[in-house]
Amino acid sequence: MKWVALFSQTGSEIYEISKRLGRFPDYVVTNKQGWEGINQDLINNTVVRYVDSKPSISDYKNHLSEDAIVTLNGWLRIVPPEICDKYEIYNGHPGLITKYPELKGKDPQLKAIELGHLSGGCVIHEATAVLDDGPIVAISNTVCFNGLTEDQVFEDLHKASVYMWENFLKEKLKI
Secondary structure, X not given: OEXXXXXXXXXXXXXXXXXXXXXXXXXXXXXXXXXXXXXXXXXXXXXXXXXXXXXXXXXXXXXXXXXXXEEEOOOOOOOOHXXXXXXXXXXXXXXXXXXXXXHOOOOHHHHHHHOOOOEEEEEEEXXXXXXXXXXXXXXXXXXXXXXXXXXHHHHHHXXXXXXXXXXXXXXXXXX
């Protein structure tokens, strides 16, 4: 099965997941304009495709594959309903929305810290046109925020997310 990964930030999570899997995505799609800030090791190991910063439905159709698992790894866009319905798309979210629904949306790590949560985690869910609302397919709720700095919370959630994606993709891609 093919794997297509979408990202809007650096692609570092995709690179780390790929190293752990021993397999890179067949290609990655980014709406980040230009090479600056993109993980160079990812660029060197897979094909990078670019779309507009606000992709159209035709952008998605031109760059996604119906025979692929599509992962959203820091893809800072809501995918249109007709795309969610046509492709097998999963989103990684660094907030434990199963326990704290208020963490849906952007920057859930900061929201969790601001709200004084003592623990957290991350999820993978099926992508739908509703923000962070699809069925949960994987969960990690092992991160303890007690006494950690903001940077440490981000690092711990990142590690938990990479581990969760690794296990999820091993099963989905039959690795």
